[in-house]
Amino acid sequence: MTPRTDAIDVRPVTEPEFADWTRALNTGFLREPTVPDDVLDARRSQFVPGRLLGAFDGGRCVATFRSFEQELTAVGGAPVPADAVSNVTVSPTHRRRGLLTRMMTRDLAAAKDRGDVVATLIAAEYPIYGRYGFGPATWAAEWTIDVPRTGLDPRWAGPEDGGRVDLVDGEDIRKLGPELHERLRRVQPGAVSRDELWWKLATGAVRFWASWNEPFYAVYRSAAGEVEGMVVYQADDNWGDGKQPLNTASVKWLTAVTPAAERALWRYLCSIDWITRVKTGWRAPDDLLPFFLPDPRAAAITTQADWLWVRILDVVRALEARTYEAPGSLVVEVSDRGGLTGGRYLLEASEDGTGSCTPTTRSADLALEVGELATLWLGDESAVRLAALGRIREERAGAARKADALLRTSRRPWCPDVF
Numbered sequence: 071m072t073p074r075t076d077a078i079d080v081r082p083v084t085e086p087e088f089a090d091w092t093r094a095l096n097t098g099f100l101r102e103p104t105v106p107d108d109v110l111d112a113r114r115s116q117f118v119p120g121r122l123l124g125a126f127d128g129g130r131c132v133a134t135f136r137s138f139e140q141e142l143t144a145v146g147g148a149p150v151p152a153d154a155v156s157n158v159t160v161s162p163t164h165r166r167r168g169l170l171t172r173m174m175t176r177d178l179a180a181a182k183d184r185g186d187v188v189a190t191l192i193a194a195e196y197p198i199y200g201r202y203g204f205g206p207a208t209w210a211a212e213w214t215i216d217v218p219r220t221g222l223d224p225r226w227a228g229p230e231d232g233g234r235v236d237l238v239d240g241e242d243i244r245k246l247g248p249e250l251h252e253r254l255r256r257v258q259p260g261a262v263s264r265d266e267l268w269w270k271l272a273t274g275a276v277r278f279w280a281s282w283n284e285p286f287y288a289v290y291r292s293a294a295g296e297v298e299g300m301v302v303y304q305a306d307d308n309w310g311d312g313k314q315p316l317n318t319a320s321v322k323w324l325t326a327v328t329p330a331a332e333r334a335l336w337r338y339l340c341s342i343d344w345i346t347r348v349k350t351g352w353r354a355p356d357d358l359l360p361f362f363l364p365d366p367r368a369a370a371i372t373t374q375a376d377w378l379w380v381r382i383l384d385v386v387r388a389l390e391a392r393t394y395e396a397p398g399s400l401v402v403e404v405s406d407r408g409g410l411t412g413g414r415y416l417l418e419a420s421e422d423g424t425g426s427c428t429p430t431t432r433s434a435d436l437a438l439e440v441g442e443l444a445t446l447w448l449g450d451e452s453a454v455r456l457a458a459l460g461r462i463r464e465e466r467a468g469a470a471r472k473a474d475a476l477l478r479t480s481r482r483p484w485c486p487d488v489f
């Protein structure tokens with residue numbers, strides 16, 4: 071018999087309960103449950119009244135959920151207000167009793183009331199969030215570069231384009247990084263906003279974990295002296311037999327707003343003495359990287375997976391926020407088991423790329439669930455593929471191909487962040 075859950079209270083967490091909530095969070099993520107005071111103090115800045123939910127059983131916190139304000143870049147560059155979902159855990163003693171469902175239902179309803187257009191999250195496991203109307207909207211890939219195989223000239227001494235690469239400190243990254251990221255996210259569908267805390271955590275100025283290994287920071291400046299890219303990486307210490315250096319550089323993140331910066335930073339990483347392998351960290355699945363190398367096979371994809379999941383809360387505003395690749399119209403019948411935004415909508419895209427979306431009584435071209443619409447919304451997935459898989463239904467022959475002409479983009483969306 072499933073244990074009773076009606077005695078478990080799901081509600082916003084109060085400030086005095088934050089330590090208990092954080093212990094439950096660590097427990098759910100299989101991390102040491104005890105939280106040192108300094109870490110707790112650092113984490114306290116994320117306490118926003120009403121945005122942290124917990125489930126309490128007999129006074130003990132047994133499930134956690136946090137959401138926060140975010141902007142997600144739509145196709146065309148418009149920032150869309152998003153409800154970013156994070157810190158989702160249910161203690162192993164209380165799993166599969168509907169606690170996640172209760173927390174999620176409550177949070178999505180609040181996000182809808184606030185006027186957020188979408189909710190976003192990075193899923194720990196694929197099967198969890200589809201049931202709540204989320205769909206995978208961006209993917210990510212990680213490459214491992216076999217440096218000796220690249221065919222790059224080992225005598226490289228710096229960028230050939232008049233730019234330069236400089237090593238800097240965390241403080242420089244905190245100064246230069248926010249503006250660079252803003253430049254990226256204005257043009258990168260799928261990118262999300264970063265707050266000040268993000269930069270402090272990324273550079274060790276604020277620490278959420280007891281241990282911190284200072285990484286290396288490098289910046290690329292163009293010939294005009296403009297910062298166009300930066301990379302944060304760590305290296306191991308690994309020597310093979312016969313005194314052979316076999317070290318790996320692991321990129322924590324790399325931001326570049328021009329192909330020149332991107333090329334120079336990968337080139338830099340592949341030229342560091344002793345480094346024979348570069349692990350790229352999570353990149354866009356259509357990253358240019360392999361083609362910067364004379365032998366692109368030297369960069370092998372080691373992991374490829376779904377990344378940002380999106381839950382559309384308002385179909386009209388979501389479809390009007392993005393631009394379209396071609397003019398045309400499409401009627402979509404969107405079903406939403408969560409009851410937040412289902413209906414039949416007419417999407418009309420103009421010559422200038424803008425779109426309008428209105429509820430309609432016209433007959434539908436495509437029928438799909440709201441999560442599948444999220445999968446198509448950022449331009450990554452093909453409606454033709456989803457129809458072949460039986461995940462969406464053509465109500466009119468050729469509608470999936472028509473949807474692809476409107477919605478798909480020449481470059482894939484990408485979210486560089488984990489949150």
Ligand SMILES: CC(C)(COP(=O)(O)OP(=O)(O)OC[C@H]1O[C@@H](n2cnc3c(N)ncnc32)[C@H](O)[C@@H]1OP(=O)(O)O)[C@@H](O)C(=O)NCCC(=O)NCCS
Pocket residue numbers: 098099157158159160161164165166167168169170171172192193194195197198201
């Ligand atoms: C994922 C997690 C939060 C789910 O919480 P939960 O309270 O057990 O989920 P619920 O009881 O509300 O489950 C609702 C439904 O989702 C399913 N589900 C939940 N987690 C699932 C998982 N990891 N894999 C597959 N199905 C899952 C349940 O079986 C249930 O299905 P049903 O409605 O058909 O019966 C919990 O297992 C957990 O804390 N896992 C470890 C931490 C983690 O992965 N957090 C997510 C970070 S993004």
